[in-house]
Amino acid sequence: MKYLIMADDKKLIKVTIDNITIDVEPGTSILNAARSIGGDVAPPAMCYYSKLKGSGGKCRTCLVEVAAGSTADPRPMPKLVASCRTNVMDGMIVKNITSEKVMDARNGVVEFLLINHPLDCPICDQAGECHLQDLSYEHGKESTRYEFKRRTFEKHDLGPYIQLHMTRCILCYRCVFTADQLTNKRVHGVLDRGDHSEIATFIEKNLDNDFIGNVIDVCPVGALTDKTFRFKNRVWFTKPVDAHCNCSKCCGEVQLWMRGDEVFRVTARKDEWGEIKDSTKGGTGWICNECRFEKKSLKDWVVEGPSVINRHSVISQGHYVDLVTPKETISAVMGGRSPKLLMNIHDESAVNKQNIELSKLNRPAHSDDFA
Ligand code: SF4
Numbered sequence: 105m106k107y108l109i110m111a112d113d114k115k116l117i118k119v120t121i122d123n124i125t126i127d128v129e130p131g132t133s134i135l136n137a138a139r140s141i142g143g144d145v146a147p148p149a150m151c152y153y154s155k156l157k158g159s160g161g162k163c164r165t166c167l168v169e170v171a172a173g174s175t176a177d178p179r180p181m182p183k184l185v186a187s188c189r190t191n192v193m194d195g196m197i198v199k200n201i202t203s204e205k206v207m208d209a210r211n212g213v214v215e216f217l218l219i220n221h222p223l224d225c226p227i228c229d230q231a232g233e234c235h236l237q238d239l240s241y242e243h244g245k246e247s248t249r250y251e252f253k254r255r256t257f258e259k260h261d262l263g264p265y266i267q268l269h270m271t272r273c274i275l276c277y278r279c280v281f282t283a284d285q286l287t288n289k290r291v292h293g294v295l296d297r298g299d300h301s302e303i304a305t306f307i308e309k310n311l312d313n314d315f316i317g318n319v320i321d322v323c324p325v326g327a328l329t330d331k332t333f334r335f336k337n338r339v340w341f342t343k344p345v346d347a348h349c350n351c352s353k354c355c356g357e358v359q360l361w362m363r364g365d366e367v368f369r370v371t372a373r374k375d376e377w378g379e380i381k382d383s384t385k386g387g388t389g390w391i392c393n394e395c396r397f398e399k400k401s402l403k404d405w406v407v408e409g410p411s412v413i414n415r416h417s418v419i420s421q422g423h424y425v426d427l428v429t430p431k432e433t434i435s436a437v438m439g440g441r442s443p444k445l446l447m448n449i450h451d452e453s454a455v456n457k458q459n460i461e462l463s464k465l466n467r468p469a470h471s472d473d474f475a
């Protein structure tokens with residue numbers, strides 16, 4: 105199978121990842137080359153964020169095996185490499201899901217990330233859209249071998265909009281780069297070293313920059329969450345829709361997380377890698393604090409339609425976009441005849457009661473709502 109990702113007039117180089125050969129521009133990282141193939145071939149990335157300069161190289165979840173360095177020097181690389189920080193060479197052969205060593209190392213990295221991360225998904229607002237939760241399901245173990253006390257931290261107040269749970273932080277630095285590159289007044293960073301490292305505001309200043317809310321969107325775990333949405337709903341009970349408004353500060357292109365007619369949360373739009381999408385007006389679609397935290401009424405927005413959600417995500421439950429029900433299936437398979445007996449299996453297999461649509465409830469669902 106062959107893919108071509110750049111224009112013909114550029115000198116392209118060849119790389120083979122999990123037996124798929126593609127042509128990419130020189131200077132492309134292995135991770136981005138793998139993303140151009142897509143699917144499981146793309147390694148997971150907890151710290152790399154293509155929209156943030158300098159990101160990557162912190163979490164090691166993107167490790168891959170380089171079975172041949174290049175056509176000029178086909179020796180394998182002695183150790184697994186971070187694919188977000190290693191560029192492809194002409195003739196390079198890379199193994200990701202086809203390498204046992206990589207799978208073993210990824211299991212180890214996940215175990216390491218979970219040493220201090222609390223398993224509080226049932227009460228965490230990030231549950232259902234947390235990259236570490238997904239990774240734990242794919243590579244985690246049922247129990248931990250860690251016997252020591254988990255890290256604890258003093259509480260930091262990050263203002264009226266952002267909640268910091270330092271115990272959940274995996275020190276990916278994405279929020280630090282976001283604050284550094286998007287705002288003119290960075291007041292938070294990583295303090296201390298090693299086991300004591302923590303994201304903190306310097307002298308607990310409020311983070312009052314117009315674009316600081318974007319740290320919530322880039323955080324891969326539930327360390328930074330939206331105070332205006334906290335504990336209000338589970339993401340899989342809400343319906344994400346694309347919407348826009350005329351905003352003088354940002355692109356105004358957002359996702360509304362709705363339940364019935366109520367807007368529970370506003371976020372930037374994300375792509376298939378969980379990164380903020382580019383705006384249709386050009387540039388990255390970062391959104392301002394006013395759009396994110398203040399515009400919680402449908403009147404503030406022009407709704408474009410349901411967001412496209414990956415069907416493997418728990419958020420896609422009950423979220424059918426462009427559902428086409430074939431009308432003539434039965435007569436087609438029966439050669440034009442009508443069936444003598446027809447059983448509606450939807451009635452039999454439905455989880456919620458027939459007269460209840462979970463996304464329209466203006467309260468949490470409880471056991472009475474299910475059949
Ligand atoms: S708070 Fe979130 S984004 Fe910031 S370093 Fe920790 S895990 Fe990364």
Ligand code: FES
Pocket residue numbers: 148149150151152160161162163164165166167186187188189
């Ligand atoms: S994504 Fe490459 S090291 Fe984190």
